[in-house]
Amino acid sequence: MRLTIRDIQKMVADSIPIPMLTAYDATSARLSDLAGVPMILVGDSLGMVVQGHPDPIPVTLEHIIYHCQIVMRVTTRPFVVGDMPFMSYNVSPEQAIHNAARLMQEGRVNAVKMEGGEYLAPTIARIVQSGIPVMGHVGLTPQSVNKLGGMRLQGKDVESARQVLRDAKAVQDAGAFAIVLEAIPAPLAKIVTEKLVIPTIGIGAGADCDGQVQVFHDLLGLFEEFVPRHAKQYIQLAPLIRDAISSYVAEVEGRQFPDEDHSFSMKEDILAALRAEEV
Numbered sequence: 044m045r046l047t048i049r050d051i052q053k054m055v056a057d058s059i060p061i062p063m064l065t066a067y068d069a070t071s072a073r074l075s076d077l078a079g080v081p082m083i084l085v086g087d088s089l090g091m092v093v094q095g096h097p098d099p100i101p102v103t104l105e106h107i108i109y110h111c112q113i114v115m116r117v118t119t120r121p122f123v124v125g126d127m128p129f130m131s132y133n134v135s136p137e138q139a140i141h142n143a144a145r146l147m148q149e150g151r152v153n154a155v156k157m158e159g160g161e162y163l164a165p166t167i168a169r170i171v172q173s174g175i176p177v178m179g180h181v182g183l184t185p186q187s188v189n190k191l192g193g194m195r196l197q198g199k200d201v202e203s204a205r206q207v208l209r210d211a212k213a214v215q216d217a218g219a220f221a222i223v224l225e226a227i228p229a230p231l232a233k234i235v236t237e238k239l240v241i242p243t244i245g246i247g248a249g250a251d252c253d254g255q256v257q258v259f260h261d262l263l264g265l266f267e268e269f270v271p272r273h274a275k276q277y278i279q280l281a282p283l284i285r286d287a288i289s290s291y292v293a294e295v296e297g298r299q300f301p302d303e304d305h306s307f308s309m310k311e312d313i314l315a316a317l318r319a320e321e322v
């Protein structure tokens with residue numbers, strides 16, 4: 044049975060850390076479900092790891108809905124959060140409610156995530172009041188990469204650390220059920236986690252958050268273009284895959300593949316009859 048917000052809250056109440064992972068397609072989603080991941084994020088990081096862009100800006104609501112549908116189709120247990128893409132919630136609260144509703148109705152996810160702090164709180168409040176669970180996201184907010192001047196650590200000096208705290212508190216007060224803390228110093232994430240009652244899910248935010256979130260391709264060493272410092276590669280699949288594909292190329296070129304084990308045979312009498320036929 045699919046986990047609910049109450050299950051996630053119970054994990055935190057029981058001091059069980061939450062391992063969240065992104066997934067975008069049937070393979071990544073199925074494997075994550077089978078491995079026991081309780082929370083999946085269909086993140087706009089798909090802009091980088093699936094679509095090949097340098098940042099998530101070109102990802103559209105239609106893209107996210109498409110990937111959410113796949114992930115929901117093939118998973119049974121994880122609580123699935125769909126990421127609201129760039130500018131799909133910043134124009135007005137009405138636009139945000141409309142698009143969050145599309146993600147729920149068409150993508151069939153269990154909650155939506157959006158980036159932003161104090162300024163976004165009134166929008167989050169409206170969406171939550173409409174019955175849609177919202178996960179917040181503060182610290183490094185990749186959709187603002189152009190404003191931030193790169194994917195940089197946030198909250199390093201006292202003023203920006205205070206802003207991260209204010210943002211997190213505003214998101215909680217607006218009714219978010221959980222919040223992502225991305226790329227902030229670990230001691231700041233600890234303070235935020237201590238001051239909030241909702242679960243904090245860290246990425247590049249140290250060990251004291253209530254849970255962690257990682258990008259599927261980073262965790263498995265599939266994305267070689269850029270490896271963020273906070274990403275631990277539990278396996279390096281990219282070189283293994285490259286080697287396997289090179290072997291395939293060499294075997295086809297050397298006429299070693301396909302061999303008998305990977306081909307279908309026919310009965311000799313049928314073959315003889317076919318050979319004898321005029322065409």
Ligand code: KIV
Nearest residue numbers: 065086087088223256
């Ligand atoms: O899109 C994404 O994968 C995310 C995580 C990095 C939190 O927002």
